[in-house]
Amino acid sequence: METILLVEDDRSISEMVMNHLNMEGYRVVTAFDGEEAKSLILGNEYDLIMLDLMLPGLSGMDLLQVVRQKSWVPVIIVSAKNGDIDKALGLGFGADDYMAKPFSLIELTARVKAAIRRSKITKQSDAYDGDKAIRLFDLVIDSDNFSVTKNGKAIKLTAKEFAIMHLLATHPNRVFTKAQLYERIWNEQYYxxxxxxxxHMRRLREKIEDDPSCPRYIKTLWGIGYKSGEI
Known part of the structure; x- marks a missing residue:
């Protein structure tokens, strides 16, 4: 049974969501303020975290950064803040999804299932011994031979281009900001x-995309960053 941490200060909403997710077969742990949530995050492992932004104590954005310092557990922000800036900040800090209140419990369940499913795919990809390839549509990324093929034809990538492609493909639909990409690929602080x-992104797309102006494999979230195409 997957365990979800639900961080929501409105107890009526928390109870409603918890009861619904319990009926869907999930175990739900609740927290009602930022400090309580931080303690639970640091002391336990979860399959998914649902996070409100407006919390007593530590804010949701502060908690998101605490989460990302520890792990890449999927995080869905559920907030009354529905502005583009708040969405951009949430996704930019490493959230996997963003839902605005009020929301449908059916849609919430679908997003929870999708986020957990993508997380399992990522873990399976990270556990590959090198003799198994990562597939993204008709691209095959072989981490053992540092090679990429498309419809069986080899694509020559530089080491950095391969590293970018591999990172995005092994984290399906996860958004990486330019700073996160630079620090992960170049191992240097981003200035x-x-x-x-x-x-590097333009050259990579010119090599892998049928139409670089309408990319399929690497999507741009304007003002936020990049992610792989949806599998």
Whole structure:
């Protein structure tokens, strides 16, 4: 049984969501303020975290950063804040999804299932011994031979291009900001030089996409970052 941490200060909403997810077969642990949630996050493992932004004590954004310092457990933000800036910040800090209140319990359940499913795919990909390939549509990324093929034809990528492709493909639908990409691929602190990322992304897309102006394999979330195409 998957365990979900539900961080929501409105007890009526918390109870409603918890009861619904219990009926769907999930175990739900609840927290009603930021400090309580932080303690639970640091002391336990969860299959998914649902996080409100407006909390007593630590804010939802602060908690999201605590989560990301520890793990890549899927996080769904559920908030009354529905502005583009709040969505961008949430996704940019590492959330997997964002839902605005009020919301449908049916839609919430669908997003929870999708996030947990993607997380399992990622874990399976991370556990590959190298003799298994990662597939993204008709691309095959072989981490053992550092090779990429498309419809059986080899695509020549540089080491950095391969690393970008591999990172995005092994984290399906997870959004990476330019800063996160730079620090993960180049292992250096990012100082805001977007040109390096832009050039590598453009060249990579020219090699893998049928139409680089309408990419399928690497999607851009304007003002936020990049993610792999939906599997």
């Amino acid at each position: 805001g030089d977007e040109n390096v990322i832009n050039v």
